[in-house]
Amino acid sequence: MRLSAEQISHIRAVIHECDPEARIYLFGSRVDDHKKGGDIDLLIFSKHLTERDKRRIRLRLYDRLGPQRIDIIIARDLSRPFVRLAYAEGVEL
Template identity: 45%
Template sequence: MRLTNEEIATIKNSVLTLDVDADVYLFGSRVDDTKRGGDIDLLIKSTKLTRRDLRTIRGQFFDSFGEQKVDLVLDAGDSNNAFINMIEPEAIKL
């Protein structure tokens, strides 16, 4: 997994401050240690978070690490989303 401990802590803290029951997963190219670069793809499972909360989480990450490409996918558990079903098997829980 190609995230620093500080990045992981910042992401988790931002999410869990808004929803203590949320789960955060990394997916995409950053789960592969043999690759380089790439955006940070995060799947957030929460029944409480909103799109506005995702903007807050992204902003807190930018404040700590500068602007980077961070994709946040919210899974509220209320639908059968094909994209989420596709990424879940490779996702790593932070």
């Protein structure tokens, strides 16, 4: 996984400020140690987060992690095919 312990800590803190029960998964190219670059793809399972929360999370992560592309998917369950795919390849943070 190509995130530092500090980056993981910031991601958890920011998301758990909005929903302490959220489950967070990193997926995409940052999961593969052999790849270079790439955005930070996050899958967040939450019954409480809204699109407004998603924007707030992205802004706070930008403040803490610096200028990086961060893609966030918020899901309640595994009913959507893309969520199932991201979950299958993801690593829980």
